[in-house]
Amino acid sequence: MSDQLGTQDSDRYREAAPVVHPDSDPDRKPMLVVKDLVKYFPVREYTGLFPTTLQIRAVDGVSFDVAPGETLGLVGESGCGKTTTGRLITRLLEPTAGSIQFQGREIGHLKERQLRSMRRDLQIIFQDPYGSLNPRYTVGNIIGTPLQVHNLLPKNKRKARVQELLELVGLNPEHINRYPNEFSGGQRQRIGIARALAVEPKLIIADEPVSALDVSIQAQVMNLLEKLRKELGLAFIFVAHDLGVVRHFCDRVAVMYLGKVVELGSRESIYGAPQHPYTQALLSAAPDLNVVRGAVPEERIRLVGDVPSPINPPSGCRFRTRCWKAQDICAQEEPALIPRNDSGELHTIACHFAEPKTSIVADAAEVTV
């Protein structure tokens, strides 16, 4: 199934942007290259006589790249560092170490003033449609501000452009003078999207853009993002915890666990043939609507316990404390994120005992047939 769908999908995306499917093209030219990105947050601990400073290792050596027009999904459980990664790339946070190259330029430690020109090409959509819009600004002001900050249009032309943007995201252009409280959650999220689009960015970081919305509204916003991606050829980094949403939207997927990428590959390889035990567990834990349509899910992998503390992560492989394959080597040596078991050049797995496992649905199909 994955083969058949794979060709369909890459055809669809080839129309959108001149990107060849990531798994098959080693010469692709990424617009964003993230290398060994690290972010530690210091926390003071007041137990004992003297306070000590501990480091929360939110992101601890993350590397990936994004080509123009491509969509990379960052998935993982809360606390795995996916949101922090998104914020580091938009430079809302400064990395502790590592490099972020955007369009050939190192942006990891740029000053505020220098960042501004970079942000024209790199925008963010936030999770909370209520907290991310200033309640005292009209929609026109909210969407018009980026145009003003970047000096893109003379004042008298801004209104027309804002109305154009409102129409693009499916809102009524006549509502330009309304305030955010007059809109529903889904409509607010559209305003946030219009604001991000105002400066015509090339890459958008979408941080859980639909998780605060109701199911049907969520699907409306997903369809809007998909339409924008096709029409404008945008690249996305899509941060989400919903595996179905990521599968629907992303060409490539990076699975994160405790500040590290544990598996990175095309959508087909991650969902169809996951090799890292954590990816397999994550996929098998997600409930699937298809069970009522006769799909028999395979025996569930149930992880026990919680994610360890990022202050003092386990040695070696960070997943070993919850992994059923863990052996001595896992505690001693950290597995590198590299291709394994003929997984293909661009499907990388950070596990000593990586092995392919056919997808849940493929197995289910064998059972039902």
Next chain:
Amino acid sequence: MTTGSETQDMLQPAQSGPNIAQRRGREGKKVGEQILKVTDLTVQFPTEDGLVQAVNGLNYDLQMGQTLAIVGESGSGKSVSSMAVMGLHDTRRARIGGSIMLDGQEIVGASAQTIRRMRSATAAMIFQDPQSSLHPFLRVGWQIAEAYRAHHKVSKSVAMKRSVEMLDRVGIPNPARRAKQYPHEFSGGMRQRAMIALGLVNDPKLLIADEPTTALDVTVQAQILDLLNDLQDEFGSAIVLITHDLAVVAEVADEVLVMYAGRAVEHGTATEVLAQPRHPYTWGLLSSVPSISATGSSLRPVRGLPPSLLNLPTGCSFHPRCDFMERVPGGRCIKELPELIPPESQSDRVTRCHLAEPADIFRDEIAPSLDGSEGRSHE
């Protein structure tokens, strides 16, 4: 999880579980007996802007050992109706009509005292946000013990013992130490487990779980759903699961009630409703969920927004968002509220829609675009 054999298993009398189950005794209620009957329930809130009709003529019943999922989007009345079952509405602000029979006791109009006796002992509720539903200043173990002491004349130490036993039962490691900790020392999944322990400490016959896993990660969600399932098998209690996540429903529910704008629009077994839905709103919900197990599907969400409960549309509340209105002759959708009617030959399966042949429309027009239903058959 809701296949025929599983449902059968669930309806078998629960194995007499460990000591907890034996000690308290079931007062004669057996798996399969009716525990909750909601008849013509209406909940209205008078506001400055007018009357908010949150729940409008809701009917359902529930047997011991069964799981009913109430599905709908925000504002559909799923939480409000369940809060009415628990007697949680302020009767000075909410107008509640109809009848709620909980274990033979009428809840609508009952005195505060009656409701207090019933809460936790007969029916308990666990909330979506365990962070804000546990008291931040009280030790977790004590909060559970307190709930136990409200219904049992026992000493504090006995209640604490019971509390530790419950924490152990819901899978919290090192329960004796955990019982002495405060909620902020627990992780999200642990807190939800503690909430479940708190809900089950008095061994209620009915557990209402309001979005119990929405705030949790998938791996933790799977743990909690398993736990609820195990506890139900062991104690034979009835569960009302309020959720918007159809995939969760597919995995755990026996029956599904789909609500829209305060009314039930579809009701039946989980397999029937999710595999052969008959209401256009249920179709819309199903086509809005991107699947985890298939790629290349398109999302066809319900267009527009849910109606204001202050000013419900005439006729069928769903008609302004419905794509199939033209198929019903004479504009009946706008003029006439459809009854909840069973399709031919099925009595416990009901739909509120004027469409004549919804099953055919679903099979021919909706199902092919949904994930998996096509893709798998080609393999």
